[in-house]
Amino acid sequence: MKARYTAVDYTMLGVVAVVSGLIFWATWFIYDLGSAVGGPVVARLVSYGLWFIGAPLAASLIRKPLSAFLGETLGALIETIIPTAGGFTNLIYGLAQGAASELAYALLGYRRWGWKAGALAGVFAAFPCVALDAVLFNEIATAGVMALWLAAAIISGAIYGAVASTASLAVRGEER
């Protein structure tokens, strides 16, 4: 697997960064509205996966080691520069979620880039996200409630991860 990045890869990362950065920015409204209307579980279900899509988008487009990590991290950096109420917290989450999604592609040997791999990347990103919520924002509850929150984040990550990978494949002209 080639790891050297060319200028084309970097411009692709730029596309992913701007698309995911804008989606991350808009997701704040979705999360806050979801939280205000339906509480923490609904908020996580409708929004968390959107915060994980930088990784599957970049990985399915670029298909090189570290592309998932860089896609998520650069999207978070764009979100910080835009800026949003999350400020530099976005970058902390982006680094952790990007690393977790990268792990999913690494476990698949950097050979699978389809919707299933995208869904797996979204699932992996849910773990550090919920952990950071607990560590940084004290969002700690009983084991049952925490499991429910994690399940909502996992489902959301899987759905949006699969959608993001499918969109990337379609853009590459490999729709299937």
Added chain:
Amino acid sequence: MRRPSISIVFIYSLTITLLAFAYRSTWRLAVIGLLNGAAGIYYGKRYRKLILLLLALSVWGTFLDALAVSNTGPVAFVLGPLTVRRGALTATANIGLRLTAIAGAALLFAAPSDPRSIVRGLEEELHMPSGLAFSLAYALRLIPLMRRDLGEIQLARLERGYRKTPLTPRDMGSLIMPLLSVAYERASWAGISAELRGFGLRKPRRRKIRVGMPEIIVLSALAAQIIIPLLLP
């Protein structure tokens, strides 16, 4: 007086964010929350309404979360069937102040400078890898281009008798896919063009971080926000 160096403000904002998570007491959070919130809202005029709206929504969402998670301790007030306890109010105040500090620090970093000089500062002073700086610079260049593409796609939709603003997932797909396809095609050619012009041979410019009066003021403000809260309970 000139603006402080981007890298110093970056370090300031990042440290304030970390402090916001390190401090647990309401008084300590109040110091950094109120200071950075006020400064951020003053300097970040462009984003003021947006950030205030996001903060208000976040605090409301936090309150609902706190009712589910931290509604413990003596009763603060009763609202119909809902009993709000002091634990929920304290948790909401702490997280609200934490978010205000983080948002204020982000505004201080992002609002006074244009995004391009932020990327240049990160590359030249903080030694961000040049490939990543190129990606970020390209992403920022892409934003106005994608806005123009979006206008053209919306016009094409209107001329074909479809609604301009997407409402259904199908609408969304027919709007986003051409937008992504055009961006992908453009990025391919921009990348090929950069590669042919010797992208791999490009040597990044590096410069030392300037430390003058503006930087000393920023670093002093940071030091004060580390020392003063430590004197509080």
